[in-house]
Amino acid sequence: MKRLLMRVVVPEVALALIRLLDASWRYRETDRRHLVAALGSGKPVIGAFLHGRIFLLLRHMSRRRNGRWLSMCSKSLDGDAMARVEERLGFEVVRGSSGGGGLQAVVDMIDRVQASPGLGACLAVDGSRGPRGRVQGGVVALARRSGGLILPVTASARPAHIFRRAWDRTLLPLPFARVDVVYGEPFEVPARMRAAQLKEWCVDLEDRMVALQARADELSGAGDSEPVRAPLPSD
Amino acid sequence: MNRREILARVGEAVEESSAEEIDWAAVSEETTVESFGFDSLAVLDLIFDLKQEFGVQIPVEEMLAMKTTGDLVTYLQNHAS
Numbered sequence: 001m002k003r004l005l006m007r008v009v010v011p012e013v014a015l016a017l018i019r020l021l022d023a024s025w026r027y028r029e030t031d032r033r034h035l036v037a038a039l040g041s042g043k044p045v046i047g048a049f050l051h052g053r054i055f056l057l058l059r060h061m062s063r064r065r066n067g068r069w070l071s072m073c074s075k076s077l078d079g080d081a082m083a084r085v086e087e088r089l090g091f092e093v094v095r096g097s098s099g100g101g102g103l104q105a106v107v108d109m110i111d112r113v114q115a116s117p118g119l120g121a122c123l124a125v126d127g128s129r130g131p132r133g134r135v136q137g138g139v140v141a142l143a144r145r146s147g148g149l150i151l152p153v154t155a156s157a158r159p160a161h162i163f164r165r166a167w168d169r170t171l172l173p174l175p176f177a178r179v180d181v182v183y184g185e186p187f188e189v190p191a192r193m194r195a196a197q198l199k200e201w202c203v204d205l206e207d208r209m210v211a212l213q214a215r216a217d218e219l220s221g222a223g224d225s226e227p228v229r230a231p232l233p234s235d
Numbered sequence: 236m237n238r239r240e241i242l243a244r245v246g247e248a249v250e251e252s253s254a255e256e257i258d259w260a261a262v263s264e265e266t267t268v269e270s271f272g273f274d275s276l277a278v279l280d281l282i283f284d285l286k287q288e289f290g291v292q293i294p295v296e297e298m299l300a301m302k303t304t305g306d307l308v309t310y311l312q313n314h315a316s
Contacts, residue, residue: 103275104295107282111292141279192251195274 011084044148047122052168056155152184158222264305
């Protein structure tokens, strides 16, 4: 019964809700030239976003003028629902996450973006379980092996509701909100690197995402009272 | 291609991918894959390097299940065209 709910009912309800809310939101894009440059580069584009901003970006990035995208959803029941929503919006989907099958999913993404020119891959930099705002290796690995460009993208909105108990502090714009979508400058990473370098590139991307989120929040005049990067036990 | 030739070509890919310095001359088919100190990044590299070298893409799960370089050679021998 739960399976049926998650695979059929929840996706339909979520899709209807997303479309309804989206129709009322007013989008404003900043630095769209970065998206245009990345899409026109002839290289695979790896869209890097924060998991907590997925609802602001989902419908927007599914619009044809914003490219064709491959996304990753976990193999859990929640992932089933999310995969169906994303497929209905026009995304291609591979299944896997840091909780299981994530490495194979990254391999599949590399294969698919290389085999299908014009298809980009988008991935939450902080994975499917966090910690919030902490970049995991997937995006960088994807970019270096596919020869792609990383395109940081994030969004903010006002008015919006923040799900404070969610690990990613999911932000959901309220009806008629203004949604600010901001693109960062696309960049490449070396094709060959050791584990220590990978970590450095992850920190670099993390800094870019934090700065980009601050910009989006400033533009929208809203934002989260908590930092983008969740504090680690060692902090 | 015989097993010795495959092992030599695997060696080139492993040396490229591993975070450790590997003396490939000392590596035999009994050497454990674990001793190469692969992390997930290196596994990803090795999968694509071997694909480039042999035209065989090893699924992640099968790659992680391999115990020795001999297992790797056997897989490639069975799947390379």
